[in-house]
Amino acid sequence: MPQPPHNRQSTSAELRATALEQFASVGFAGTSLQQIADAAGYSKSSVLYHFASKEALLDEVLTPAVNRLEAILERFLATEESALTRSRFVNDFIDFILEFRLELHTFINQSQSLRGIPVIDRAGVVIVRLSDTLCHGDASTEDRIRFGIALGGAAYTLVAGMTFLGEEIAPVEEVRPALLTVITELLAPVTVRTAPSRK
Amino acid sequence: MPQPPHNRQSTSAELRATALEQFASVGFAGTSLQQIADAAGYSKSSVLYHFASKEALLDEVLTPAVNRLEAILERFLATEESALTRSRFVNDFIDFILEFRLELHTFINQSQSLRGIPVIDRAGVVIVRLSDTLCHGDASTEDRIRFGIALGGAAYTLVAGMTFLGEEIAPVEEVRPALLTVITELLAPVTVRTAPSRK
DNA sequence: ACAAGCTCTGACCGATCGGTCAGGTACCGT
DNA sequence: ACGGTACCTGACCGATCGGTCAGAGCTTGT
Known part of the structure; x- marks a missing residue:
């Protein structure tokens, strides 16, 4: 049986990428190891050789994105809040969305059903902290909704929306400024709050 | 084995409601007929007695929402476009979102993976028409993104977001104006094309 | 040449999947 | 009292699920 010369490290990366696509489009529960294996051109056993379990695969797939989001939040929290740091934060955030859109879409839309899985809970904590930070703790419903719509809307638009609203995915250099x-x-309005409110 | 006097019509409605919750939170592929049956307090066979198949159940669950959205679009298209009709449309749309938030969340986030199922394709067509109508056909990327974010963001915020961003779901009378x-x-900016800035 | 080790696979496991079917129970008009 | 019908269920089906395991093929160190 011929064994194509797989480039060491890359198999695991291929599997992660394939799994991510499936998780984002069919959902974690709806994705079988067999599907991932078939799509990547390996056998199911190979998937389980590289990853201890389906859940471990999900963990490895999402962890880089959660780490990155955590880093962005920490960086924002570490500085005095000003128009500059806020604008820098939004820029970081958009870079994050564009780079990790599939990961974001995955845990945005499945965090409720996958509660209990460590990486999902970690992601949930980060998002709540993000929301609290941006809303300054005063839980105005409108501010919360603004944040939620920005987060969920971006995740949706860049994954599901672009492919069936805009036919083809517009080039990044056009999407980013928009x-x-x-x-x-x-x-x-959430972050600026012009003058008087707390802090 | 005692047979509690089920109120004729209501069993099917119970099952639809239960199935909708599961579809929206775990996904169609991730929901088993057994789960639906257990959650509703019936047997799997009962589910398949009331609905020909899992897919038929999905169809019956989503069809009212798609019909309503279609009606809203037709009503908007039937009138001359003006500030008044546009505002009425947005109001209709928000009523729709609030009433059918689970249905919207379901086909917003799974239309890609469920392509081929009639009710899903129908919903996709309506959404594309909606997008084209609001963007006047000139496919500005920013306008498309605005519509996508509004649609996906609302669906996310009212289902996943409210329960873990805002702890408890805020009362409707507070959510609606926000x-x-x-x-x-x-x-x-998409529809009016004039309004220069915010308050 | 040979053993060790990494990568990959088919065969297999118990559990669960969507779906079929025969039958049981309650209520109906007659 | 009786047959029909609506509702509900357990037993069962082939397929597939996540996961285990014993190797096979290839590379490498010695």
Whole structure:
């Protein structure tokens, strides 16, 4: 039986990428190891050789994105809040969305059903902290909704929306400024709050 | 074995409601007929007695929402476009979102993986028409993104977001005006094309 | 040449999947 | 009292689920 010369490290990366696509589009529960294996051109046993379990695979797939989001939040929290740091944060956030759109879509839309899985809970904690930070703790319903719409809307638009609303995915250099405009507009009243409120 | 006097019509409605919750939170592929049956207090066979198949159940669950959305679109298309009709449309749309939030969340986040199922394709067609109508056919990327974010963001916020961003679901009478403000703001540049800035 | 080790696979396991079917129970008009 | 019908269920079906395990093929160190 011929054994194509697989490039060491890359098999695991291929599997992660394939799994991510499936998780984002069919859902974690709806994705079988067999599907992932078939799509990547390996056998189911190979998947389980590289990853201890389906859940471990999900963990490895999502962890880089959660780490990155955590880093962005920490960086924002570490500085004095100003118009500059806020704008820098929004930029970081949009970079994050564009780079990790499949990961974001996955845990945005499945965090409820996958509660209990460590990486999902970690992601949930980060998102709640993010929301609390941006809303300054005063739980105005409108502010919460602004944040939720920005988060869920971006995740949806860049994964599901682009492929069936805009036919083909528009080039990143066109999407990015548009995203920046809309997200800034959504988050502006939340973070800026002009003058008087707390802090 | 005692047979409690089930109120004729209601069993099927119970099952639809239970199935909708599961579909929206775990996904169609991730929901088993057994889960639905257990959650509703019936046997799996009962589910298949009331609905020809799992897919038929999905169809019956989503069809009312798609019909309603279609009606809203037709009503908007039937009139001359003006500030009044646009505002009425946004109001209709928000009523729709609030009433059918689980249905919206279901086909918003799974239309890609469930392509081929009639009711899903129908929903997809309506959404594309909606997008084309609001964007006047000139496919500005920013306008498309505005619509996508409004649609996906609302679906996310009202299902996943409210329960883990805002702890408890805020009362509808508080959510509705906030939603109206944010959605109007998002869609305003798309439809109005004049409004220069925010308050 | 040979053993060790990494990668990959088919065969197999118990559990669960969507779906079929025969039958049991309650209520109906007659 | 009786047959029909609506509702519900357990037993069962082939397929597939996540996961285990014993190797096979290839590379490497010695």
